[in-house]
Each structure stands twice: as structure tokens, then as C-alpha cells.
Amino acid sequence: MDETRNVVTQEGGRLRRSFVDLGAAGWLPLLLLTTLATTQSFDVNAFGVLAPEIRHTFHLDNAGIDSVSALTAAMPILAGVFIGYLGDRHDRVRLTQYFGILWGVTAIFTGLAPVLLILIIARLAGGVGYMSTQTIYPSLLSDTYPGQATAPVFTVYLFGVSGLGLLGNPLAGWLGQVVGWRPTFVILAIPTFVLVVLFYRVTDPGRASTSNSTEGQPAGELSTSLWSNFKVIRKIRTLRRIWVAAFIFGASTLPLATLASNFFHDVYHQGSEARGWIIALIGVAALFGIGFGGAINKREMARGRPGALAVVIGAGCIEAGLFALAMASAPKLWMSIVCAFFIGLGGGALQPAYATIVSTVTIPALRSQAYAWTLFFFALGAGVLTGFIGAIADAHGQRVAMGMLAVFLIVAGPIAISARRFAIADQVVVEVAE
Numbered sequence: 001m002d003e004t005r006n007v008v009t010q011e012g013g014r015l016r017r018s019f020v021d022l023g024a025a026g027w028l029p030l031l032l033l034t035t036l037a038t039t040q041s042f043d044v045n046a047f048g049v050l051a052p053e054i055r056h057t058f059h060l061d062n063a064g065i066d067s068v069s070a071l072t073a074a075m076p077i078l079a080g081v082f083i084g085y086l087g088d089r090h091d092r093v094r095l096t097q098y099f100g101i102l103w104g105v106t107a108i109f110t111g112l113a114p115v116l117l118i119l120i121i122a123r124l125a126g127g128v129g130y131m132s133t134q135t136i137y138p139s140l141l142s143d144t145y146p147g148q149a150t151a152p153v154f155t156v157y158l159f160g161v162s163g164l165g166l167l168g169n170p171l172a173g174w175l176g177q178v179v180g181w182r183p184t185f186v187i188l189a190i191p192t193f194v195l196v197v198l199f200y201r202v203t204d205p206g207r208a209s210t211s212n213s214t215e216g217q218p219a220g221e222l223s224t225s226l227w228s229n230f231k232v233i234r235k236i237r238t239l240r241r242i243w244v245a246a247f248i249f250g251a252s253t254l255p256l257a258t259l260a261s262n263f264f265h266d267v268y269h270q271g272s273e274a275r276g277w278i279i280a281l282i283g284v285a286a287l288f289g290i291g292f293g294g295a296i297n298k299r300e301m302a303r304g305r306p307g308a309l310a311v312v313i314g315a316g317c318i319e320a321g322l323f324a325l326a327m328a329s330a331p332k333l334w335m336s337i338v339c340a341f342f343i344g345l346g347g348g349a350l351q352p353a354y355a356t357i358v359s360t361v362t363i364p365a366l367r368s369q370a371y372a373w374t375l376f377f378f379a380l381g382a383g384v385l386t387g388f389i390g391a392i393a394d395a396h397g398q399r400v401a402m403g404m405l406a407v408f409l410i411v412a413g414p415i416a417i418s419a420r421r422f423a424i425a426d427q428v429v430v431e432v433a434e
Contacts, residue, residue, distance in 0.1 A: 022153070025144045029202050030153060033141065034160035036100060036195045037133040041165045042188040043107045043126065045283075046172035049276045050181040051258045052265045057181070058116045062262060062398075066390030069258040072120060076127025077372075077379030080135050083128070084372025085226050087136040088365060091204045095136055097196050103129030104192040111185030134375050139368040142359045144205050151301045154355040155294030162290055162348060166283040173276020181272075226369075233370050238310070238361045238426045241419035242354070243377040249317050249412035250381030253347055256282075259389070259405065260340060263398045268333045278337055282344035289316070289348025297352040306360050306427050307420035309353035314417030316350030321409030328402035350416075357419075361426035 022030070047054070047069065055065040086095060106126030113119035138154070145153050168188070175184040234240060264270045264278055293312055300308035320343045327339030354374075362370040385408065393401035 022145055022149055025205070029144050030141065030156060031160075032195065032198060032202060033096075033137050034157050035164070036096070036192065036199075037137060037157075037161045038164040038168075039188075039191045039195060040100070040103050040130050040133055041161060042168035042172070042191075043103070043110070043185065044130070045165060045168035045279065046176075046181075046184055046188055047110075047123070048256075048258045048261050049169055049172045049279050050176045050184065050272060051261045052275075053176060053181045053272060054119075055262075058119065060116075062266070062393040062401075063390035065262070066258060066393070068116075068120060068123070072123035072127055075124055075379070076131050077134075077375045079128045080131035080372045080375050080379075081226070081230075081369065082372075083131050084135040084139075084368040084370075085229070087132075087139050087368030087372075088229075092136050092140045092368075093199055093202050093204045096132055096140070097199050099129040099132035099136070100192055100196040100199075101129075102126070104189045104196075107189035107192070108186050111182040131372075131375070135368050135372045138355055138359065138371050140204070142367055143364060150359055151298045151352065151356050152294070154359075155290065155297060155352045158348075158351045158355065159287065159290045159294065162283060162287045162351075166280050166287065169280035169283055170273075170276045173273040173279075176272045176276070229366055229369055230373060233362065233366055233373055236361050236370075236426050237422035238357065238419045239370065239374065241310070241415060241422070242313070242357070242374060245313070245317070245412040245416035245419075246374055246378040247381035248385075248408050248415065250378035250385075253320075253409075256343075256347070259402070262393070263327075263402055264333075264336070266393075266398045268336070270333075278340060281337065282340050285341040285344030286348030286351075289345040290351055292345075293349035294352040296349075297356055301356065301360075305424075306357060307423040309357040309360075310419040310423060311417050312353040313350040313357070313419075314413040314415070316346040316348075316353075316413075317409050317416060318346075318413035319349070320344075320346030321406045321411075321413065324402055324406035324409060328399045328406060357423065361423060 051065050051069065055061075058064075060068070083095075083099070103126050106122045106129065109122035110119060110126065113122055137157075141153055141157060142150060172184055172188065175187060179187075260279060260282065261275045264275050270278065293316065296312055297309060300306070300312075323339045323342040323346065327336045327343065330336040330339055358370050358374055359367060389401050389404055392404055
């Protein structure tokens with residue numbers, strides 16, 4: 001019996017070591033950030049699932065609701081640059097709490113909005129709060145955990161957000177069916193306030209020690225100017241290629257839940273509960289994609305091949321684009337649902353690679369801003385191109401619009417892959433700085 005117990009203990013120890021050494025911080029910061037990001041994603045999921053009902057309430061057409069969805073998601077990302085700047089200069093845990101409260105309050109106002117203008121303002125302000133999950137959270141995770149844990153930590157974070165986030169789609173669809181879309185937003189906002197309180201147990205670890213940065217300037221003495229810091233970040237060649245790709249596929253992926261929900265509503269006449277399950281299925285696929293992409297991510301980083309992450313990002317775009325094209329032309333509901341699953345698979349596979357490559361090629365003192373500027377170009381593409389997709393849907397139908405979305409994804413893929421040849425050199429600069 002003792003021998004058996006020893007074997008089990010040894011195997012358990014090997015399993016824990018085979019995953020990752022999280023260091024002194026342990027699991028608490030990772031679990032709290034993951035759960036808080038998940039509750040904030042419920043609002044985004046609900047807006048996508050319930051888009052047709054919101055469209056009818058405010059008497060909008062396809063171009064109108066797509067524009068509201070894309071612009072209220074894109075415009076806060078522009079503010080995300082300033083949020084990233086704050087994240088590189090102030091206590092990120094306190095900022096996480098403040099932006100969490102902001103998001104929760106504005107989610108409630110989304111449900112209470114009496115007119116379209118109030119809805120737009122609430123979505124814009126809530127989006128600013130949500131941007132902390134895309135800028136401050138990754139930076140905080142990068143500095144909380146040791147370097148060898150970066151790839152698996154981001155995989156767990158994304159896997160957890162996507163996995164728990166799966167509850168948001170069917171839950172929003174079911175609540176929308178039972179109580180209406182307005183109370184749904186109020187109900188889904190409540191857990192955020194509980195989690196914000198729990199963050200008193202977490203402290204900001206500070207930025208990793210750095211002595212050098214690009215152009216020989218000490219990282220600890222970087223300019224306090226937002227624009228000057230951007231000029232340092234834009235010298236990172238890997239990021240410049242990722243930015244171009246992000247501009248193009250931002251129009252496809254930022255409002256994907258809204259576009260997919262409208263597609264299944266208009267083409268196949270599916271109700272809110274059915275659409276909730278379909279969007280949840282896309283989330284399940286993304287979960288598998290994150291797991292698959294995360295495994296590749298960990299393996300390639302262990303081999304010292306950060307350039308492979310750019311290939312994963314590009315391949316994910318191309319795969320999703322090909323299945324979006326198939327979804328647009330599929331004659332049967334079940335065929336379009338299968339295609340939607342594979343769109344989610346490709347979109348999920350690229351996420352761990354994206355989160356890791358930005359951290360890998362950017363010095364610690366500027367990581368929040370690097371994430372923010374990447375999101376800026378992602379949002380800029382969504383703001384410029386998504387209204388065009390909505391107009392196509394109104395003029396030519398959802399199938400043609402989905403085909404255009406596919407083209408954007410396929411074009412973005414090779415551009416992302418081209419960043420591969422710069423990743424190692426950019427990583428060396430960071431390693432010298434640390």
C-alpha cells in the first residue's frame with residue numbers, strides 16, 4: 001500500500017512539474033484574473049447572441065447593428081492605448097478593480113438604456129473597462145510568473161476564459177428568451193462586483209528588472225510620453241507585421257458573434273436560444289483551438305523558436321477564412337453550424353500564440369502598451385471595414401457578407417506568417433534588456 005501511495009505521489013509530482021512551475025505567486029492571481037475576464041466576456045457574448053432582439057428594439061437594419069457592435073467594440077480599444085500607458089506606470093491590481101467596476105456599472109446601463117444613444121454610450125464606456133482584460137491583465141500575468149511559465153500561463157488564462165465563457169452564450173440566449181434582453185445584461189453583470197472585492201488578496205509584483213532597451217536607452221528611464229513610447233514599440237519588426245494582419249482580420253473577428261448571430265437569424269431563422277447554443281458551439285471549438293495552439297506554443301517556445309508563433313497566427317486566420325467561405329455557401333443549417341465550429345477552432349488556435357509573441361518581443365516596461373497598440377490596429381480595421389460588411393449584408397444578403405469576411409481572414413494569414421523571420425532577433429533584444 002505504501003509503495004502504491006509513493007508511486008501515485010511521484011506521478012502527481014511529475015505531472016505538476018510537467019505543466020509549469022508557477023513560482024511563489026501560485027494559482028490565485030491567475031484564477032482571479034481568468035474568472036474576472038470571463039464575467040466581463042459574458043456581456044460581449046450576450047450582445048452578440050441578442051443582437052437581433054436589440055436590432056428590433058431600436059429599429060436598426062443589419063448595417064446599423066453591425067456598426068454599433070463593431071464601433072462600440074472598436075472605439076474603446078483606441079482608449080486602450082491610454083489604459084496600457086496607465087498599466088505600465090501604476091498599480092495594475094488597483095486599475096483592474098477600477099475598470100472592473102466601470103464595466104459592471106455600464107453593463108447594467110446597457111440593459112436599462114431607453115434610447116439608442118444611451119445604449120451606445122454605455123457600450124463605449126463598458127468597452128473601456130473591458131480593455132483592461134486585453135492590456136493590463138496580460139502584462140500583469142507576464143510579470144507575476146517566471147519566464148518559463150509565460151506560454152502555459154497564457155494558455156490556461158485563454159483556455160479558462162473561453163471555457164467558462166461558454167456559459168455566457170447559452171445563458172444569455174436562455175435568459176433573453178425567459179426575461180428579455182434588457183434584464184439579461186443586468187443579471188450577467190452581478191458576479192463582476194463580487195470578484196472585484198476578492199482582488200484585495202492580490203498585489204502588483206512590479207515590472208521585471210531591466211537595464212537596457214532599444215537604442216541603448218535604459219528601460220527604467222523610458223520617456224513618460226505616450227508617443228515616445230510608441231516610437232520605441234513600433235521599431236519592433238515582429239509587431240509591425242502583426243499590426244497589419246490585425247487591421248485586416250479585426251473586421252472579421254471583433255464582431256464575429258454579432259455577424260454569426262445575424263447570419264443564423266436571417267438565413268436560417270433561428271431564435272435567440274438556438275443562436276445562443278450555436279455561438280456556444282463556436283466557443284467550444286475555440287476552446288479546443290486554444291488547447292491545440294497552446295500545446296504548439298509551449299513546445300516551440302521550449303525549442304527557442306518564437307517565429308513559429310507567427311506561423312500559428314497566420315495558419316489560424318487562413319483556416320478560419322476557408323471555413324467562413326464554406327459557411328457562406330453551405331445549403332443546409334447543419335453544414336453551416338459545422339463550418340462555424342471550425343471557424344472557432346482556427347480563431348482559438350491563434351490566441352495563445354498572439355498573447356505570447358507580444359510578450360516575448362517587448363521589453364517589460366512597455367508590455368501593456370504593446371498589447372494596447374496591437375489592439376488599436378485590430379480595432380481600427382474593425383471600425384473601418386465592419387460597416388462595409390453590414391452594408392453588403394443589407395444589399396446582397398448574409399451569405400455574401402460572410403464570404404467577404406472570409407476574404408479578410410485569408411488575406412491576413414500570410415501577412416502574419418511573414419513576421420516569423422523577425423521574431424528571434426526581437427526576442428534577443430528583450431533578453432539582453434532583462
